[in-house]
Amino acid sequence: MSDSAQVPKAALYYFPTSVWEEKGYGADELDLKLVDISKGENYAPSYLRLNPQATVPTLVVPLHKTLAPDMESRYKAIQDSKSIVEFLDKSRSTQSRTHTTSDAPAPSLSPATIAFSAVSTKLIDLLHTPAADPNALKYMNARTPDELRDLAASERPKFTARRAALAQLLADNEAARIRVSEKTRAFWEVKKVAMEKFLDVYDEADTPAEKLDQKALERREAFLKDAVDAWASVRDVLTQLNRELIGPYALGDQLSLADLHLAAWLARLVSLAGGTLTDDGAVAIGKLEVHVGGAGGGFALAKDFSVAEARRRAGLPVSDPESHERQNRLAAFWDAVRERPSFKKVYKDGLH
Ligand SMILES: N[C@@H](CCC(=O)N[C@@H](CS)C(=O)NCC(=O)O)C(=O)O
Incomplete structure (x- = not known):
């Protein structure tokens, strides 16, 4: 290491940089690691070790002790956006000059009173309810057959790639090219089935209703009805x-x-x-x-x-x-x- 005062870097596994920006952290304090979820990179065993739910963002931070040069590097992984923004806020106060290389002001973004805290928690929890799930709304952003055609054109390639990534991991595990726990294998299986459920509908999005067989027609109708309900909840x-x-x-x-x-x-x-x-x-x-x-x-x-x-x-x-x-x-x-x-x-x- 060229500079002994160097701060161990945190690694943020893909997440827009807004908190980092608002808190004035130095750009050199963060390694941004892109996890391409559209290709299923989040299902790789190496990523599952950081975050078993396979979701982004994940923030991997060095533990305090690693500031001592003779200590072995140790890290902890923070695995959801709520905890990550709280951690980033608490890690840098207006006074703190440690663990940071930036002199930019660090406003506290945490609510200052109990009343504010109640409003804040209510809003954040509401945004993380299933009814508000921004990913589900994206995958279900079609309430008519025409809209479904457009949606399938943009989402299908990603779902196909994710299904392929999961199939490959399952095959590699089956052939003992990689070894994962039964829990991980089952997790991949569940995710693959979820992808297939969407693909069953997306794959037939270009087929007019009268050309679909009964099963396929029912699938499309069920999808469109679920989408209507999902958007009504919003x-x-x-x-x-x-x-x-x-x-x-x-x-x-x-x-x-x-x-x-x-x-x-x-x-x-x-x-x-x-x-x-x-x-x-x-x-x-x-x-x-x-x-x-x-x-x-x-x-x-x-x-x-x-x-x-x-x-x-x-x-x-x-x-x-x-x-x-x-x-x-x-x-x-x-x-x-x-x-x-x-x-x-x-x-x-x-x-x-
Ligand atoms: N509760 C989590 C949810 C994160 C989440 O669902 N992330 C999406 C992308 S925005 C994801 O990683 N999806 C990948 C997958 O589930 O396959 C959080 O707030 O961090």
């Missing part, structure tokens, strides 16, 4: 978020941990609704309202937040301070968060 999630949010950020005028979860979640949903980076809050959330409204339409969030007040709290220019114009809180949040350098960096190539 209405409740959005209504609750819009009510619980203090505005424009989750806890008012200061960014906090809940906003990091909300920003990533909302960016995904706006993108699934056909929104883009250039859409302001009114347009982006308007598209989302239309999308979750579905065929029935008529879904609208309560517009109970002053536009001027939201902009003032977010530190954005207010063109007409006397204006009585109102907007929903999610639109105010979107306008505030999309101005942040971290958001612009994470989504520089578009929403995802």
Whole structure:
């Protein structure tokens, strides 16, 4: 090692860099390791040792003791986004000068009061409920046969690659080219079956209904019905978020941990609704309202937040301070968060 004061690096297994950015960690403190989940790289035995659920993100951090040069390197793996953002927040305070090479200010993103903490927990937990699952919503973002055709065109290659990766791992294990526990083998099997269930529907997405056999037709209809139900549930999630949010950020005028979860979640949903980076809050959330409204339409969030007040709290220019114009809180949040350098960096190539 050329520099004895070098801080052991943490490795972040693929995750947008927003927390790192907001906390002012130095770029040299982090190794970004891309785990291509679209190719099933997250199922490799080496990754399962870091995170047995095979999900990204995983943050691998050196334990404190490794700062002593004579100690053997030891690491711990933090395996879900909630724990990772909490860890990153606590690891760097305004005073801390250890474990970091950066002099950038480190605001605390944790809620400062019990009341704020309750709001924060409620929002974060809501965003991690099955009804809000952004991945399920992505794979089920089709409620008509036409939409299913488009969805299959984009998702099918990834599901096919993941199924192939899992089949290969199972075959390698079967032939004793690799050796894994029965638990891992069963995990791969379950994941492969899950991929196949989607592929059964995606593979036939181009076939008109009248050309499908009975079984295939039933599968498609069941898929479309599940998708309608999944998107209907999002209405409740959005209504609750819009009510619980203090505005424009989750806890008012200061960014906090809940906003990091909300920003990533909302960016995904706006993108699934056909929104883009250039859409302001009114347009982006308007598209989302239309999308979750579905065929029935008529879904609208309560517009109970002053536009001027939201902009003032977010530190954005207010063109007409006397204006009585109102907007929903999610639109105010979107306008505030999309101005942040971290958001612009994470989504520089578009929403995802
Ligand atoms: N609760 C976890 C969920 C993470 C998660 O589901 N990640 C997705 C990608 S955004 C994933 O890794 N999927 C891979 C798979 O399940 O095959 C967290 O918040 O970290």
